[in-house]
Every structure is written in structure tokens, then in C-alpha cells.
Amino acid sequence: MKFAIPLALLASGNLALATPEPVQPLNHQLHKRALAYSEPHYPSPWMDSKAIGWEDAYEKAKAFVSQLTLLEKVNLTTGIGWGAEQCVGQTGAIPRLGLKSMCMQDAPLAIRGTDYNSVFPAGVTVAATFDRGLMYRRGYALGEEAKGKGVTVLLGPVAGPLGRAPEGGRNWEGFSPDPVLTGIAMAETVRGTQDAGVVACAKHFVGNEQEHFRQVGEARGYGYNISETLSSNIDDKTMHELYLWPFVDAIRAGVGSVMCVYTQANNSYGCQNSKLLNNLLKQENGFQGFVMSDWQAQHTGVASAAAGLDMSMPGDTVFNSGRSYWGANLTLAVLNGTLPQWRIDDMAMRIMAAFFKAGQTVEDQEPINFSFWTLDTYGPLHWAAGKDYQQINWHVDVQGDHGTLIREIAARGTVLLKNTGSLPLDKPKFVAIIGEDAGPNPFGPNSCPDRGCNNGTLGIGWGSGTGNFPYLVTPDQALQARAVQDGSRYESILRNHAPTEIKALVSQQDATAIVFVNANAGEGYINVEGNEGDRLNLTLWKEGDALVKNVSSWCNNTIVVIHSPGPVLLTEWYDNPNITAILWAGMPGQENGNSITDVLYGRVNPSGRTPFTWGATRESYGTDVLYEPNNGNEAPQQDYTEGVFIDYRHFDKADAPVLYEFGYGLSYTTFNYSNLKIEKHEVGEYTPTTGQTEQAPTFGNFSENVEDYVFPSEEFPYVYQFIYPYLNSTAMSSSSGDADYGKTAEEFLPPKANDGSAQPLLPSSGHHHPGGNPALYDIMYTVTADITNTGKLAGDEVPQLYLNLGGPEDPKVVLRGFDRLRVEPGEKVQFRAVLTRRDVSSWDTENQDWVITDFPKKVFVGSSSRKLELEEVLP
Numbered sequence: 001m002k003f004a005i006p007l008a009l010l011a012s013g014n015l016a017l018a019t020p021e022p023v024q025p026l027n028h029q030l031h032k033r034a035l036a037y038s039e040p041h042y043p044s045p046w047m048d049s050k051a052i053g054w055e056d057a058y059e060k061a062k063a064f065v066s067q068l069t070l071l072e073k074v075n076l077t078t079g080i081g082w083g084a085e086q087c088v089g090q091t092g093a094i095p096r097l098g099l100k101s102m103c104m105q106d107a108p109l110a111i112r113g114t115d116y117n118s119v120f121p122a123g124v125t126v127a128a129t130f131d132r133g134l135m136y137r138r139g140y141a142l143g144e145e146a147k148g149k150g151v152t153v154l155l156g157p158v159a160g161p162l163g164r165a166p167e168g169g170r171n172w173e174g175f176s177p178d179p180v181l182t183g184i185a186m187a188e189t190v191r192g193t194q195d196a197g198v199v200a201c202a203k204h205f206v207g208n209e210q211e212h213f214r215q216v217g218e219a220r221g222y223g224y225n226i227s228e229t230l231s232s233n234i235d236d237k238t239m240h241e242l243y244l245w246p247f248v249d250a251i252r253a254g255v256g257s258v259m260c261v262y263t264q265a266n267n268s269y270g271c272q273n274s275k276l277l278n279n280l281l282k283q284e285n286g287f288q289g290f291v292m293s294d295w296q297a298q299h300t301g302v303a304s305a306a307a308g309l310d311m312s313m314p315g316d317t318v319f320n321s322g323r324s325y326w327g328a329n330l331t332l333a334v335l336n337g338t339l340p341q342w343r344i345d346d347m348a349m350r351i352m353a354a355f356f357k358a359g360q361t362v363e364d365q366e367p368i369n370f371s372f373w374t375l376d377t378y379g380p381l382h383w384a385a386g387k388d389y390q391q392i393n394w395h396v397d398v399q400g401d402h403g404t405l406i407r408e409i410a411a412r413g414t415v416l417l418k419n420t421g422s423l424p425l426d427k428p429k430f431v432a433i434i435g436e437d438a439g440p441n442p443f444g445p446n447s448c449p450d451r452g453c454n455n456g457t458l459g460i461g462w463g464s465g466t467g468n469f470p471y472l473v474t475p476d477q478a479l480q481a482r483a484v485q486d487g488s489r490y491e492s493i494l495r496n497h498a499p500t501e502i503k504a505l506v507s508q509q510d511a512t513a514i515v516f517v518n519a520n521a522g523e524g525y526i527n528v529e530g531n532e533g534d535r536l537n538l539t540l541w542k543e544g545d546a547l548v549k550n551v552s553s554w555c556n557n558t559i560v561v562i563h564s565p566g567p568v569l570l571t572e573w574y575d576n577p578n579i580t581a582i583l584w585a586g587m588p589g590q591e592n593g594n595s596i597t598d599v600l601y602g603r604v605n606p607s608g609r610t611p612f613t614w615g616a617t618r619e620s621y622g623t624d625v626l627y628e629p630n631n632g633n634e635a636p637q638q639d640y641t642e643g644v645f646i647d648y649r650h651f652d653k654a655d656a657p658v659l660y661e662f663g664y665g666l667s668y669t670t671f672n673y674s675n676l677k678i679e680k681h682e683v684g685e686y687t688p689t690t691g692q693t694e695q696a697p698t699f700g701n702f703s704e705n706v707e708d709y710v711f712p713s714e715e716f717p718y719v720y721q722f723i724y725p726y727l728n729s730t731a732m733s734s735s736s737g738d739a740d741y742g743k744t745a746e747e748f749l750p751p752k753a754n755d756g757s758a759q760p761l762l763p764s765s766g767h768h769h770p771g772g773n774p775a776l777y778d779i780m781y782t783v784t785a786d787i788t789n790t791g792k793l794a795g796d797e798v799p800q801l802y803l804n805l806g807g808p809e810d811p812k813v814v815l816r817g818f819d820r821l822r823v824e825p826g827e828k829v830q831f832r833a834v835l836t837r838r839d840v841s842s843w844d845t846e847n848q849d850w851v852i853t854d855f856p857k858k859v860f861v862g863s864s865s866r867k868l869e870l871e872e873v874l875p
């Protein structure tokens with residue numbers, strides 16, 4: 001039964017034939033409404049040979065794919081199984097043409113599970129730099145390291161989670177709850193990674209906003225008895241204006257792959273949701289690369305192929321089952337006619353085009369020189385099967401000089417939240433460092449698997465989005481070195497629970513006490529101190545609040561440094577006059593101590609801006625993680641009733657006070673804003689796209705003789721649990737092993753699923769233009785303003801361009817542009833940003849297109865989302 005369509009999918013109506021039933025408002029009580037429903041969108045769009053930026057890659061892919069047999073195409077699309085070889089995921093190889101197995105490897109901030117690699121700052125810290133150049137350089141450096149290890153596809157960057165709820169466990173892997181900031185970070189990271197020769201993977205698409213209930217097995221392990229994963233129920237407008245937005249930027253930047261999610265969207269699984277994959281990603285936004293499943297997020301064979309999935313990862317139905325929804329089943333599906341040739345050809349084309357687009361070649365593919373499963377030099381090549389013992393790790397050092405870049409990003413991503421004059425430090429007489437977060441993990445920085453603990457200073461969160469530290473500079477080390485250099489007295493107490501000793505130290509004459517505190521978060525498969533990925537609360541860990549309150553009651557020059565994945569509640573102490581400075585140092589990566597020292601001592605004048613809002617209470621955010629199943633044993637339902645109003649958009653709408661608003665951050669100098677000018681450009685009218693695609697192309701031929709598909713010979717070196725494209729015998733049904741074998745496409749696929757005829761283009765789509773209708777990117781306005789450094793130190797300012805779209809349903813302001821500008825004391829520089837048609841448009845659900853509403857609109861330029869120094873009506 002599973003191979004056809006699971007009951008949940010049928011119930012979801014994703015494959016229903018008729019017009020969908022109207023959906024009740026999402027905020028209805030669960031038991032009173034029908035479950036949210038996802039409309040069918042078929043057929044799956046095929047690649048466009050003329051797509052801008054993809055023409056060469058398409059030609060190369062065409063030349064390659066046209067030579068392939070069906071078995072070879074299946075090999076490209078299907079992972080060889082969990083632990084089958086060295087990487088976290090690998091495809092089958094094509095030995096006949098010299099194509100090695102492609103290596104998919106985590107993750108967004110480090111090459112996971114290997115050694116002699118760097119650990120970069122997390123996405124959230126990169127976002128805080130508001131610096132496109134640093135975003136690009138980090139992407140490039142990550143790409144170089146991945147390339148040096150033999151990785152084909154690097155599994156990042158992350159725009160899902162976007163950060164709907166601050167408690168979300170993996171928010172730090174992504175950038176910011178603001179879609180424009182995240183979109184720019186996505187695009188720069190994608191360009192950097194792919195320029196370095198590795199395919200990037202925009203993930204997790206989409207609605208993967210919390211860890212709880214993302215996987216059935218994981219949830220059951222925690223005692224939640226659910227039968228299907230969480231359904232993220234997101235309305236169309238919110239999808240376009242918020243969650244989809246940064247993925248579109250990644251598509252426009254040419255991203256080669258997108259990872260679909262564990263969760264459901266409107267009760268249809270993310271990796272077989274035709275609305276998400278066929279309609280939004282490929283049809284509307286012209287995505288030309290390939291969609292790969294998250295690990296075990298695939299639940300069907302032919303149905304997921306028809307809904308737009310192109311690569312099955314890691315290939316087995318569940319880890320180490322030795323069975324696959326694809327592999328032999330995909331071979332059979334093409335042979336028995338349930339999957340048309342054009343669809344498997346399109347999968348193969350998309351995969352090979354992404355490979356070529358990133359500059360890779362079949363002739364000199366880097367060999368994979370590490371094993372994700374062990375750091376031992378020798379071991380089984382086929383890890384899960386324990387077979388083929390040989391050298392599997394070459395311990396290649398790929399760090400280059402990335403430590404310098406890491407230090408710079410983390411320093412520039414550190415946000416100065418409060419400073420009453422104690423900073424920058426200038427040869428302080430006596431420095432007292434307090435807190436476990438200033439010191440080392442007593443068992444070493446890599447002692448907890450996938451960083452699944454909170455010991456010592458926090459460099460990054462936990463989960464698959466991590467890597468092994470080559471070293472981790474602690475604040476204690478770096479600050480002590482600086483103190484010695486300056487001739488300052490220096491003492492540190494690297495504990496949170498030592499009130500007697502701490503009091504004795506910090507209450508001494510002339511103490512500058514720097515207290516380090518943290519909160520942590522990570523991925524759902526690891527439970528750290530009761531946090532099943534998502535944070536249980538927004539307070540500091542290890543009684544950090546008590547520590548700060550104690551120290552500041554004993555010392556009138558207390559500086560607080562926070563390492564955290566997002567906001568923490570500072571309400572109880574942030575305005576204490578003895579607390580003379582507060583810094584958010586995010587998740588800085590391996591140069592942790594050096595970066596914070598640079599900022600505290602003014603070697604770097606702080607210019608980080610908070611990429612999220614610091615609310616007074618947890619409730620004030622208006623959104624939260626769903627911690628308990630709310631639909632019996634069925635899929636928990638998470639209705640995004642807040643729409644686009646997350647983070648600052650929510651606080652502004654509620655007119656609620658905040659501690660520190662989105663975009664806020666201090667400098668050691670001051671800036672003045674003046675002279676806002678808006679220039680309007682003559683651009684043509686918006687023309688909805690019309691016309692049709694080509695008909696679905698096919699590449700090469702395949703034999704219809706079943707004998708050509710069985711395992712090549714008796715001597716074939718079959719590896720236990722390995723996923724192959726071959727059949728066990730010419731008996732198709734028993735080779736499949738599917739109890740339901742024999743169902744025709746008409747019996748289980750929606751109409752048009754296999755229709756390869758020319759298809760109408762959507763008005764919002766861009767014929768040959770990835771990223772939607774090209775007119776959306778027409779530059780309609782140029783906005784300029786003058787920024788003057790009115791202080792005594794050189795510094796960087798981050799002017800921000802906000803827009804009010806004017807409608808009663810629109811947020812008070814939305815970010816639309818920013819820049820980081822270096823300004824010398826007394827100097828005046830010009831800030832310049834543009835507004836595209838997309839920037840001034842809203843999603844019109846009725847016309848299924850972007851529209852500029854008639855409401856009068858306003859432009860703001862300011863130093864944060866609430867310090868809008870300049871404003872002007874949009875002409």
C-alpha cells in the first residue's frame with residue numbers, strides 16, 4: 001500500500017480530482033473545521049532549456065543525459081542508502097561514463113563529521129552583520145572547504161526555519177525572521193558556495209518552523225504518539241510574502257538544489273506536495289535545479305516523483321531497510337508505464353545541470369577523502385554493511401586562512417545592545433571574567449556528539465547543522481592574552497554557581513566584571529537538558545539570570561555578554577545602572593573569544609544589528625512552538641494564524657514595547673541621518689506572463705526488455721542493504737516487493753500527472769527567468785540619504801530602508817534594503833538602495849499574481865525598525 005499513496009495523502013486531498021472544498025478560516029477550533037487542504041498541481045514542470053543562467057549547464061546536461069540508460073538515470077536520482085558509503089548521502093555512480101557517486105554533505109556552517117575543517121559563525125550571526133560581502137565570503141569559504149573534501153552538494157543555506165517562533169530549535173542555522181534579510185543572505189551564500197565549485201542546497205522547503213513533531217519516529221521516541229508529522233497550515237499570501245520569499249532569492253541566485261521537508265503543508269507531505277514543489281517552486285518561480293528529500297522525508301514512490309521530487313535521500317525507505325521507494329521501484333515504474341520517460345529524464349537533467357552549473361566536470365571530480373561515519377583512517381568503505389576495509393580518511397586540511405574571516409564575521413555580527421560608557425575597554429586596571437560560558441568544555445569542544453550539550457563557551461548550537469571544531473578560542477583565553485599585553489590585572493571564575501568566590505572577586509575596588517551567559521538550541525533528535533531541539537523557554541540557561549543579578553549587585557561596572565541562538569529575556573536586569581554594557585555575541589564559531597575581545601576593546605567598532613526583536617516576555621512574540629500534539633494521534637495541526645506578523649511586524653502591529661527592536665545596535669561612535677531623496681524610474685507596465693512551455697523533452701532511449709534490468713551477473717559485488725537500480729529477476733511484481741504492485745497511473749495518480757504536452761505559463765512566472773516574472777525585478781525607485789559620523793571614532797553604520805505598503809492589512813513597516821557603510825569621523829557618505837516592483841507589491845490571492853495596491857506608500861530610512869529618522873511618501 002505504501003508505494004501507491006498513504007491514506008494520509010488521500011485524506012489530504014492532494015490527489016483529489018475535483019475542485020477543492022473551500023477551506024474554513026484557519027483559526028477555527030480544530031474539531032470544528034475540515035483539516036487544511038493542499039490543491040493538486042500537475043504535471044511536474046520540466047526544465048527550460050533557455051532559462052537564464054542555466055543555458056550552458058542545460059547543454060552539458062543534455063549531452064550527458066542523452067547517453068544514459070534507464071538504470072543509469074535511476075542511479076542519479078536515488079541515494080545508495082544510509083551509511084552505504086562515506087557521505088551523509090550519496091547517489092549511485094555511472095562507472096561507464098566515469099561519473100563518480102555524488103556526495104551530499106551537511107551543513108550550513110561547517111563540513112560535518114570530518115576533521116581539519118573550519119567551524120564558521122552560525123547563520124544568525126552572519127545575518128547580524130548586515131553585510132552582503134561577508135555573507136558571500138562565508139559561502140565561498142564553505143564551498144572551498146566542501147570542495148576540498150570531495151563534496152558535490154553542500155546541504156545549506158537555510159531559510160526554513162525562517163524563525164516564526166523564537167523558541168524554534170534550528171532558527172540559528174538560518175538567518176533572520178525577516179524574509180528580505182534572509183533572502184539576501186541566501187542569495188549571497190548560494191553564489192559564494194557555487195562560485196567555489198560546489199552545489200548549494202536551499203533548505204528546508206518549507207514550513208519547517210519547529211522540531212517537535214517533524215518526524216513520527218522522533219516524536220514517538222519522546223512519548224508523543226502521533227501517526228503523521230506536523231502539518232504547517234500556511235495561507236497563500238503569507239506563503240508568498242514571508243516564507244517563500246527567501247527561497248525565491250535563492251532560485252534567482254541560481255541555487256542548484258532545494259531540500260523538501262519532513263513536515264506536511266496543509267496535510268500533504270512536503271516531499272510529495274505538488275502545490276509546493278510543482279506549483280510554487282518549479283512553475284511559478286522557475287526553479288531549474290533538483291529537489292532532494294530530507295533524510296527519510298519521502299513517503300511514496302511514483303506519487304512523489306509526479307509531485308516534483310527529483311532525488312531520494314538517503315535512498316532507503318527508512319534507514320538501513322535495504323528497500324527504496326525509488327531504485328528498482330523507479331526502474332519498474334518507468335518500464336511499466338506509471339512514470340513517463342520525460343519525468344525521469346527531467347530528474348536526471350536537473351541533477352546534472354546543477355552539477356555543471358556549479359562548475360563541476362565528470363573528468364575531474366574531487367575524490368571523497370573523508371568518511372562522515374568515523375575519524376579513523378582505516379575502516380569499511382561500505383560503513384553500514386561493514387564491507388571493503390580500506391583507507392577512508394585522508395584528514396585533508398581544508399581550512400586555508402578561514403580563521404581570519406571567521407573572526408571578522410563574528411566580530412562584525414556582535415551586537416552592542418547597551419553601553420553607558422564602559423566600552424570600549426582601554427587598558428582597564430582590573431578585569432574579572434565570570435561564567436561557564438567564558439571557559440572551555442572540560443571534555444573538549446567536540447566531546448558531545450553533534451555538539452549536543454551546553455558545556456563551556458557556546459560556539460554553535462547542536463544537531464546535523466554543526467561540525468567538529470579545529471579549535472575553539474574561549475573568551476577567557478583571548479581576554480587574558482589581551483589583559484597581559486595591556487598590563488591589566490586579570491582573574492576569571494569559569495563557573496556560574498560560586499557565589500562566595502564571585503562576590504569576593506567582583507566587589508573589589510576597580511573591577512570591570514564581564515559576565516558570560518548563554519542559551520542553546522538545536523535539532524530535534526538530541527535532547528539537551530530537556531530541550532527536544534526547540535527551546536523550552538526564552539530564559540538564560542544554567543541560572544544565568546541569577547548570575548547576572550548577583551554580579552551586578554556587587555559590582556557597579558558589570559558588562560554582560562550573551563551567546564544564544566536568538567532572543568533571550570533580559571527584562572529582569574537590562575536596565576540596572578550597574579550593568580554598563582550588554583552585548584549579543586550570537587553563535588560565533590571557532591574564533592569566539594577573539595571576536596568578542598575585538599569588540600570589547602574597540603579593535604572592531606561594533607556595527608552588528610540584531611536580526612530579530614528582543615521582547616519583554618515570551619508571550620509578547622505572539623507565536624510559539626506547538627509542544628503537545630493537538631489532533632489526537634493524527635498529524636498535529638499548526639495554523640499560522642498570525643499571517644505575516646512575526647517578529648517586529650507583530651510587535652509593531654500590537655504596538656507593544658520591546659527591549660531592543662529588529663535592526664537595532666549601537667556603535668562607539670554616533671551617526672546622523674539627513675537628506676532623504678527618492679527618485680522614481682520610468683519602467684513599463686507589469687505584464688503578466690502568457691504563452692506555453694515546450695512539450696516535455698526526452699533524452700535518449702531505453703530498452704523495454706526487462707532482462708536488461710536485472711542484476712548484471714551472478715558475480716555482481718552486491719553490498720548488503722545497498723540501494724541499486726536493478727531488479728532481482730524479470731518477475732516485475734516480486735522484484736518490486738510492493739504488495740500492491742500492478743496499479744496503473746490512472747488508478748492512483750491525479751489527472752495530468754503524466755501529461756507531457758505543452759503547459760500554460762502562470763502570469764506570475766517568468767518565461768526563461770528563474771525567480772518569477774522578470775518585471776518584478778524592475779527597479780522602480782532609487783532611495784538615497786546622507787549618513788554623517790558625528791562622533792570621534794571611525795565606524796560602520798547600517799542604514800536600513802523600510803516601507804509601509806499602506807493597506808490596512810499591511811505591517812507598519814517592512815525591511816526592503818540595507819547597506820553597511822564605513823564612515824570616518826566628521827565624514828558624510830551617501831546611502832543608496834533601490835526598490836524593485838516586487839518590493840512595493842503585495843500578493844493578490846485572487847489573481848494569483850503580484851500587484852501594486854492603490855494605497856499610498858511611505859519610505860523610511862533609519863538605524864533600526866523603530867528608529868526611522870527619515871521618511872517620505874513614495875511618489
Ligand SMILES: *[C@@H]1O[C@H](CO)[C@@H](O)[C@H](O)[C@H]1NC(C)=O
Nearest residue numbers: 002003323324328329736737
Ligand atoms: C518498492 O517500494 C515498496 C514500498 O512502496 C517497498 O515495500 C518495496 O520494498 C520496494 N522495493 C524495493 C526493491 O526496494
Ligand SMILES: *[C@@H]1O[C@H](CO)[C@@H](O)[C@H](O)[C@H]1NC(C)=O
Nearest residue numbers: 023038039235236265266275
Ligand atoms: C493551504 O491552505 C490555504 C488556505 O486555503 C491556501 O491559501 C494555501 O495555498 C494552501 N497551501 C498549500 C501548500 O497547499
Ligand SMILES: *[C@@H]1O[C@H](CO)[C@@H](O)[C@H](O)[C@H]1NC(C)=O
Nearest residue numbers: 071072075092093094095101
Ligand atoms: C549504480 O551505482 C552503483 C553504486 O555506485 C554502481 O555499483 C553501479 O554500477 C551503478 N549502475 C549503473 C548501471 O551504472
Ligand SMILES: *[C@@H]1O[C@H](CO)[C@@H](O)[C@H](O)[C@H]1NC(C)=O
Nearest residue numbers: 223224225226227632633634
Ligand atoms: C498510539 O496510537 C495508536 C492509535 O493511533 C494506538 O493504536 C496505539 O496503541 C498507541 N500507542 C501507544 C504506545 O499509546
Ligand SMILES: *[C@@H]1O[C@H](CO)[C@@H](O)[C@H](O)[C@H]1NC(C)=O
Nearest residue numbers: 442452453454455456528529
Ligand atoms: C555538560 O552538559 C550537560 C548537558 O548540557 C550537563 O548536563 C552536564 O552537567 C555538563 N557537564 C559539565 C562537566 O559541565
Ligand SMILES: *[C@@H]1O[C@H](CO)[C@@H](O)[C@H](O)[C@H]1NC(C)=O
Nearest residue numbers: 529530531536537539541542
Ligand atoms: C529554561 O531552560 C533551561 C534549559 O533547559 C533551564 O536551564 C532553565 O532553568 C529554564 N528556565 C526556566 C525559567 O525554567
Ligand SMILES: *[C@@H]1O[C@H](CO)[C@@H](O)[C@H](O)[C@H]1NC(C)=O
Nearest residue numbers: 552553554555556576577578
Ligand atoms: C550597584 O553596585 C554597588 C556596588 O558597587 C551596590 O552597592 C549597589 O547596590 C548596586 N546597585 C544595584 C542596583 O544593583
Ligand SMILES: *[C@@H]1O[C@H](CO)[C@@H](O)[C@H](O)[C@H]1NC(C)=O
Nearest residue numbers: 422510555556557558578580
Ligand atoms: C563605581 O563605584 C566607584 C566607587 O563608588 C566609583 O568611583 C565609580 O565611578 C563607579 N563606576 C561606575 C561605572 O559607576
Ligand SMILES: *[C@@H]1O[C@H](CO)[C@@H](O)[C@H](O)[C@H]1NC(C)=O
Nearest residue numbers: 322718728734735736737738
Ligand atoms: C533482492 O535480492 C536481495 C539479495 O538476495 C534481497 O536481499 C532482497 O530482499 C531482494 N529484494 C526483493 C524485493 O525481494
Ligand SMILES: *[C@@H]1O[C@H](CO)[C@@H](O)[C@H](O)[C@H]1NC(C)=O
Nearest residue numbers: 329332333336736741742743
Ligand atoms: C509499476 O511499478 C511501480 C513501482 O514498483 C508499482 O508501484 C506499480 O504498482 C506498478 N504498476 C503497474 C501497472 O505495474
